[in-house]
Amino acid sequence: MIHNPVLRGFEPDPVILRVGDDFYIATSTFEWYPGVRIHHSRDLVNWRALGGVLDSRHLLDLTGVPDSGGIWAPGLSYADGLFHLVFTVVDTYAEGWKDLPNYVTTAPSVQGPWSDPVPLHGRGFDVSLFHDDDGRSWLLNMRFDWRPDRDMFAGIELQEYDRGTGSLLGEPRTISVGTAAGVAEGPHLYKKDGWYYLVHAEGGTGYEHGAAVARSRDLFGPYQPDPAGPLLTSRHDPSLELQKAGHCSLVRTSTDEWYAAHITARPYAERGRCVLGRETALQPVTWTEDGWPRIKGGVPAVTVPAPALAAAPVPPEPVTDRFDGLGPQWSTLRRPPTPDWIEAAPGRLRLHGGQSPVGRRAPSLVARRVTASRCTFETRLTFLPRTSDHLAGLTAYYNTRNWHYLYVTAEDDGSPVLTALSCAAGELTAHPVRIPLRPGLPVVLRAELDGPALRFSYSCDDDETGPHSLPLDLDATVLSDEHADEFHDGQLRVLGFTGAMLGLWAQDLDGTGVHADFAYATYQEDHA
Template identity: 85%
Template structure:
C-alpha cells in the first residue's frame, strides 16, 4: 500500500514525472536553498530524497525575497533526452503586485549538471511544459492581472516553446478560466486517446482547495469541465485526515496504471492550524468508459493500493547526522551552503554568524523539515560569544516573523548564558530563562514538538533539563503566518515548520559556532 503523505512536512505543489522505470516528484521550496526539491521512486511507495536542483546563485538568486516568495510550483518534464525544469522566482507578491520572472533550465540527468536558466516571461506563475506527440512544446501558466477591480487570477495561458532555441513563439492564448470555484492555477496538460486534458488547481491553497479537469479535442479548446465536478478536494468534509487536497499532476506507470500526486495538509483539529505545512500525497486514478479520470470519491485517501511494480525499498535515513557532508535533507535560508559561511567535516558543522532573524540577505540558518506532529531535534553546540550581539543555537522556525529560539549568547559583561526568545507575527517575546555557562562549554540543546506544543531542554552534564516553557507550536503554521492589513495582503504562509541550527553575528566580528551532530527522530504521541 501507499501510505499518505508520501512526502511529509513542507513538500507542496508536487509535479510527478516518469522516465523509464524511474518516478520523480519535484516540489516548491520558496525562500529555501537548494531550490526545487526532488524525490525518486521505482514503486511509488518508497521515496528517496535527492536534494534540490537549484543549488547555486548561478541557478537561483533568493537574495531579499519575501517570506514564502522565491520558488513557486515548478514544472518538471522530459524530452530530447533532457530533463526540463521551469520555475517561477517570486520577488514580490504583496500590496496588489506580483513580480514573477519565469525561467527554464535543462540537464541530461536529474542529478545535473543543470544549464544556465533562460528567462521566459513574467506574466504569471505555476509554469509547466507540455510536449505534444507532434514534437512541439507548449508552456502553460496562470495569468496574473494586477489591475485593481480585476480578477487577479485571469485564467490559464498557453504559448508555444521552442526546445532548441529555448524561446517562446507567437503570442499567449487563454484556454480556460477554470470553474466557479475560482482561482485557476497550477496547470498541467496531458494527451490521451485523442483528447487534451487540462488539470488545474482551484479554490485557493487553503481549506477550499481542489483540483479540476477539463478536456478538448483541440489544443486551444474550448475545454469542457468534467461534469462530475472536482477530480479531488477535501473542502466538503472537515473530518478527513488529509485536508487542503488539490494541485494535482498525473503519471502513468510503466504497467499502465495512473496516479495523481497532490498537495495536502494535516491540521491539528478540524480546520485547525497545519504546523507541518503542505505535504505531498498520491491517489490512484481510474478512467471512465467515456474518458474521464477519477479518484475514488473525489477525496484523498490515507492508504492507496500500490501499482503493480516490483517493491523498491530505499535505505532509511539515519536519525543522527555526524556532518561528514550536508546531505539532501538539509536546506539553507535565502543563500546557498557555500564554504564562506557553512562547512561540514567529520564530527562538526561550523556555521559563521549571519544577519539578524529579520535579515533577508545573508542569514545563517541550516534546517530540516519537521515531518511528524511528535518529534524531537537535538544538537551539541560549542560557542564562545563575546557580546549580546553573538547568538547561536537551535530554532523551530517558520519565517522571519514566526519562530522559537533556544540559544547561547553573552550578557553585558561578556559572560555566556543560555536563554530563549519567541517571535510571533513579528512581535518579540523574551522568556524568563537565563542559565549561566562557561565560555566555550559544549551544551546539548533539544526541541521537542508535541502536537501544538513546543518544549526546549538542555544538557551541560548530568542529563537533559527541561525549561519550564510550553510554547505555542502553531505559530509555525501557514494559517498563523498569513497577514493582512485593512484587507490587503502583507505576508503569505506557504512553507512549514523547520528545525534548524542558527547563528547570528550582529556586530560583524566574524564569529562562528560548531555543531557536533544533529539528531531528528519522530516519536509517538
C-alpha cells in the same frame, strides 16, 4: 500499499514524472536553498530525497525574497533526452502586485548538471511544459492581472516553446478561466486517446482547495469541465484526515496504471493550523468509459493500493547526522551553503554568524523539515560569544516573523548564558530564563514537538543531572501556514506557504566575526 502523505512535511505543489522505470516528484521550496526539491522512487511507495536542483546563485538568486516568495510550483518534464525544469522566482507578491520572472533550465540527468536558466516571461506563475506527440512543446501558466478592478487570477495561458532555442514563439492564448470555484492555477496538460486534458488547481490554497479537469479535442480549446465536478477536494468534509487536497499532476506507470500526485495537509484540529505545512500524497486514478479521469469519491485517502510494480525499498535516513557533508535533508535560508559561512566536516558543522532573524540577504540558518507532529531535535553546540550581538543555537522556525529560539549569547560582562526568544507575527518575546554557562563548555540543546506544544531542554558536559527542561510552554502552532498569513486593511502583507523547520542558527550582529560549531544533529519521530 501507499501510505499518505508519501512526502511528509513542507513538500507542496508536486509535479510527478516518469522516465523509464523511474518516478520523480519535484516540489516548491520558496525562500530555501537548494531550489526545487526532487524525490525519486521506482514503486511509488518508497521515496528517496535527491536534494535540490537549483543549488547555487548561478542558477537561483533568492537574495531579499519575501517570506514564502522565491520558488513557486515548478514544472518538470522530459524530452529529447533532457529533463526540462521551468520555475517561477517570486520577488514580490504583496499589496496587489507580483513580480514573477519565469525561467527554464535543462539537464541530461535529474541530478545535473543543469544549464544556465533562460528567462521566459513574467505574466504569471505555476509554469509547466507540455510536449505534444507532434514534436511541439507548450508552456502553461496562470495569468496574473494586477489591475485592482480585475480578477487577479485571469485564466490559464498557453504559448509555444521552442526546445531547440529555449525561447517562446507566437503570442500567449487563454485556454480556460477555470470553474466557479475560482483561482485557476497550477496547470498541467496531458494527451490521451485524442483528448487534451487540462488539470489545474482551484479554490485557493486553504481549506477550499481542490483540483479540476477539463478536456478538448483541440489544443486551444474550448475545454469542457468534467460534469462530475472536482477531480479531488477535501472542502466538503472537514472530518477527512487529509485536508486542503488539490493541485494535482498525473503519471502513467509502465503497467498502465494512473496516479495523481497532489497537495494535502494534516491539521492538528478540525480545520485548524497545519504546522507540517502542505505535503504530497498520491491517489489512484481510473478512467470512465467516456474518458474522464476519476479519483475514488473525489476525496483523498490515507492508504491506497500501490501499482503492480516490483517493490523498491530505499535505505532509511540516519537518525543522527554528524555532518560528513550536508545531506539532502538539509536546506539553507535565502543563500546557498557556500564556504564563506558554512563548513561541514565529520563531527562538526561550523556556521559563521549571519544577519539578524529578519535579515533577508545573508542569514546563517541550516534547517530540516518537520515531518511528524511528535518529534525531537537535538544538537551539541560549542560557541564563544563575546557580546549580546553574538547568538547561536537551535530554532523551531517558520519564517522571519514566526519562530522559537533556544540560544547561547553573552551577558554584558561577556559571560555566556543560555536563554530563549520567540517571535509570533513579528512580535518578540524575551523569555525570563537565563542559565549561566562555563565559557567554551559544549552544551546539548533539545527541542521536542508534541503536537501544538514545543518544549526546550538542555544539558552540559559537566552536569550529570541533565537534561533540564526550560520552564516554558511554547505554542508550536505559530509555525503554521494559517498563523503566518497576514492581512492589514484588507491588503495581503505576508503569505504562509511553507512549513515548520528545525534548524541550527547563528547571528553576528556587530560583524566582528564569530562562529558556532555543532557536533551533530539528531532528528527522531515519536510514533507512539
